[in-house]
Amino acid sequence: MTPFTSTAIKMDSKGLSILDQTQLPKLEAWLESPNVESMIQHIRELRVRGAPLIGVAASLQLGWLAEKGASEAEVEKALWALREARPTAVNLMNCLDRMLRTMKTKGVDALADEAEAICLEDVRLCERMAKNGAALIEDGDQLLTHCNTGGLATVGMGTALGAAIQAVRDGKKIHVYVDETRPLLQGGRLNTWECAKHKIPYTLICDNMAAFLMQKGKVDRVLVGADRIARNGDFANKIGTYSLAVNCKFHGLPFYVVAPRTTVDVNCAHGGDIPVEERKPEEVWKASSAHGAPVWNPAFDVTPSDLVTAWILDTGVYDRADVRAGALIG
Numbered sequence: 001m002t003p004f005t006s007t008a009i010k011m012d013s014k015g016l017s018i019l020d021q022t023q024l025p026k027l028e029a030w031l032e033s034p035n036v037e038s039m040i041q042h043i044r045e046l047r048v049r050g051a052p053l054i055g056v057a058a059s060l061q062l063g064w065l066a067e068k069g070a071s072e073a074e075v076e077k078a079l080w081a082l083r084e085a086r087p088t089a090v091n092l093m094n095c096l097d098r099m100l101r102t103m104k105t106k107g108v109d110a111l112a113d114e115a116e117a118i119c120l121e122d123v124r125l126c127e128r129m130a131k132n133g134a135a136l137i138e139d140g141d142q143l144l145t146h147c148n149t150g151g152l153a154t155v156g157m158g159t160a161l162g163a164a165i166q167a168v169r170d171g172k173k174i175h176v177y178v179d180e181t182r183p184l185l186q187g188g189r190l191n192t193w194e195c196a197k198h199k200i201p202y203t204l205i206c207d208n209m210a211a212f213l214m215q216k217g218k219v220d221r222v223l224v225g226a227d228r229i230a231r232n233g234d235f236a237n238k239i240g241t242y243s244l245a246v247n248c249k250f251h252g253l254p255f256y257v258v259a260p261r262t263t264v265d266v267n268c269a270h271g272g273d274i275p276v277e278e279r280k281p282e283e284v285w286k287a288s289s290a291h292g293a294p295v296w297n298p299a300f301d302v303t304p305s306d307l308v309t310a311w312i313l314d315t316g317v318y319d320r321a322d323v324r325a326g327a328l329i330g
């Protein structure tokens with residue numbers, strides 16, 4: 001397959017490698033993913049993470065398997081195993097369904113090219129989302145964002161953070177408040193790392209400071225990513241997103257979701273049908289020093305569409321009336 005490097009994955013003559021996101025920002029360690037089993041573990045353990053990126057990484061792993069001479073039956077078995085790696089981000093299923101369709105119509109030899117096409121497409125989707133999102137950001141804006149939504153979560157420049165990066169490139173002076181995003185700190189560890197890299201002025205806050213920050217008038221708009229958007233606009237994103245949406249409603253602030261079309265689940269009518277991943281208690285024990293305490297650890301929550309000001313996709317910006325008219329599946 002063609003060699004390439006993005007912020008979080010790379011392909012070379014030895015195969016696919018991923019930047020271990022569990023070690024950031026302390027250590028920038030690249031890990032090889034020699035086979036499908038290793039990729040499933042990387043995805044489960046969040047060494048590679050973010051909705052668009054896990055779809056691309058799984059597709060590239062399959063493309064590599066096919067290129068190494070696996071049969072159609074072997075590839076199909078691997079594909080169904082990869083599909084189960086994590087349940088909420090529909091990009092994983094959407095990308096793998098596309099790979100399956102390609103194999104059924106064009107044969108196993110077409111899979112390496114298809115995986116590369118999916119990978120390159122993500123870069124273009126990110127650019128379009130970033131432009132659409134940046135157009136809504138005003139010079140002087142103070143933004144608030146949640147989880148990590150930049151180049152570590154995609155192959156391209158990101159979703160919500162991509163819009164902020166584009167706004168800075170357009171010469172707008174902005175400031176980003178970064179939610180730390182408990183329990184795994186994708187904001188504190190990863191978004192701060194990316195903001196520093198892109199020279200975006202930022203301030204890190206604990207998740208429970210967001211409402212007070214809004215009350216103080218320090219937030220102009222909130223931008224978040226998504227792991228699965230239902231046809232009616234309800235969407236799943238990192239746990240804590242729903243609280244931000246409720247707080248935006250109370251404070252009269254715009255709340256935007258930024259995602260590529262690969263995050264829309266055309267088979268999902270509303271948020272109640274989105275499977276929400278529950279993760280192991282150890283993650284909360286570690287974050288709270290309460291080893292052994294009974295724990296509930298949903299990795300995502302579902303925000304109802306009534307709380308969303310606009311959906312910023314690569315295809316355009318849609319308000320609630322557009323979404324009611326079917327814009328997300330058009």
Ligand code: MRU
Nearest residue numbers: 049050051147149153225226238
């Ligand atoms: O559990 P994670 O870190 O994979 O969750 C990621 C998110 O919730 C992101 O906000 C989401 O994937 C959209 S940004 C690309």
